[in-house]
Amino acid sequence: MxxxxxxxxxxxxxxxxxxxxxxxxxxxxxxxxxxxxxxxxxxxxxxxxxxxxxxxxxxxxxxxxxxxxxxxxxxxxxxxxxxxxxxxxxxxLTVIAVQINTTRKNNQITYIKELEIWTTGCFQGTLEELKTSIENTHKDNEKLKAKYYRVIDFILQEAE
The missing domain is CATH 2.160.20.80 (E3 ubiquitin-protein ligase SopA)
Incomplete structure (x- = not known):
């Protein structure tokens, strides 16, 4: 075109x-x-x-x-x-998307390996920025933070 x-x-x-x-x-x-x-x-x-x-x-x-x-x-x-x-x-592109039950309906975390970009909801950035966002957004909800980190660990294992 x-x-x-x-x-x-x-x-x-x-x-x-x-x-x-x-x-x-x-x-x-x-x-x-x-x-x-x-x-x-x-x-x-x-x-x-x-x-x-x-x-x-x-x-x-x-x-x-x-x-x-x-x-x-x-x-x-x-x-x-x-x-x-x-x-x-x-x-x-290697794209790994995992549905996660959070405070939002139908939330997912997506990782684009070749670009080293993570997205979830309206967030987009590096892994470190994602972790910082999780810590800031869910500082009072240890259970939800743990859920996010389990999904991140799973995605990183799948990306290897």
């Missing part, structure tokens, strides 16, 4: 997100290799089966996006919002 076409889709998706008409981005099965998606707002977009090899996704909002079977080999996801993504069957 040419960048000009992609820019039009992104513009329409932005309008759709703001409730100003437009259309939800449906770019599944599309070759987006080397595409410039830097800081693109792709919240809720369908990118399933998309070829995102070497795409520039720095700072992009991919929350709630469907990335099933997407190929992210070599994609730059630095500072991208990766919360609440459908990671099922993503190609080229």
């Amino acid at each position: 040419k960048q000009k076409e992609l820019d039009i889709i992104l513009e329409n998706h932005g309008k759709w997100l703001r409730g100003k008409g437009g259309k939800k981005a449906d770019i599944n099965n599309v070759d987006l290799g080397n595409a410039n998606l830097r800081r693109a707002d792709l919240k809720g977009a369908d990118l399933s089966n998309a070829d995102l090899r070497c795409a520039d996704l720095r700072g992009a909002n991919l929350s709630y996006a469907n990335l099933s079977y997407a190929d992210l080999n070599g994609a730059n996801l630095s500072y991208a919002n990766l919360n609440w993504i459908n990671w099922r069957d993503v190609v080229s």
